[in-house]
Amino acid sequence: MLLTLSACPPFSLRAIIGSHGWVQLAPFAADPQATLLTRVERLESGRVVELHIREARGGVAVEVRDSLTGAEREEVSRKVWWMLGLGEDLSPFYTLARQEPHLAHVEPQALGRILRSPTLFEDAVKVILTTNTAWSGTQRMVEALVTRYGDPLPTNPARNAFPTPAQIAASDEETLRTIGLGYRAPSILSLARRVAEGSLDLEALKRDSLPTPEIHRRLLAIPGIGHYAAACLLMLIGRYDHLPVDSNAYRMVSQEWYGGRPVSRSEIEAQFEHWGDWKGLAYWFWAWSRED
DNA sequence: GGTAGACCTGGACGC
């Protein structure tokens, strides 16, 4: 079964695949040339399918090697549309970026969209698992969660879908610690249980009607999510007015503008303040003079 | 508002 979806131009699937490390985290995968994005996905019907996403004229083609019902086709379209930000219009950002040599590359390369998970729950879990660990640790922890709790793909049981909140919620803190989540285990378990029981509606935070400060406040109230993680999640729902300041930001900003001396968080914020609603994207895609 | 220390793990390094 093949679905075609159009995107707001300019569009590049390769740019989205390379936008950050999400493609390296299960159940995403891509080919070395970044022309094919795959993902094992559990549909609301309970079926587990593999999505094969390629760039097509004006958007993407999504192949699923199973026949889907009408509702399942609609669900796949909706999820891919969100994951790739197909409806996102970044023209105001590009207008500003044209004036900045360090961002002159973004529009020609169609940079700006950031690969997302279908649910904010999955993105929140993954963001928590990026904190206070090396990237290899994040990959190991996500792999452990997906392998242990996610439903297997029938045609290849070695690959699993990302677990639902209920699947993680049914576990316990000790088991989550055992599979390598360490001190993050209670945060992940608490998040899964609150989403599963309905006391925390993360998907509601994607709605346009909520002001960014309110979404930011609600994200910070989640155990395990601090300023960095909240800013990352805001970026992932298309709100770019917060900077995800991590240890790398301190190094890069120090080298870029302060001659290598230690900088404070407020000095980092000051360098991107004039980008207003687009400061997150400006920071994310900035062509640093010195890459470490 | 800023700072210090605990949390946990893997990797690098020295012996």
Add this chain to the structure above:
DNA sequence: GCGTCCAGGTCTACC
């Protein structure tokens, strides 16, 4: 092989 040190962001206590 073993022990030590370090990196990474959040949270809490404290100033």
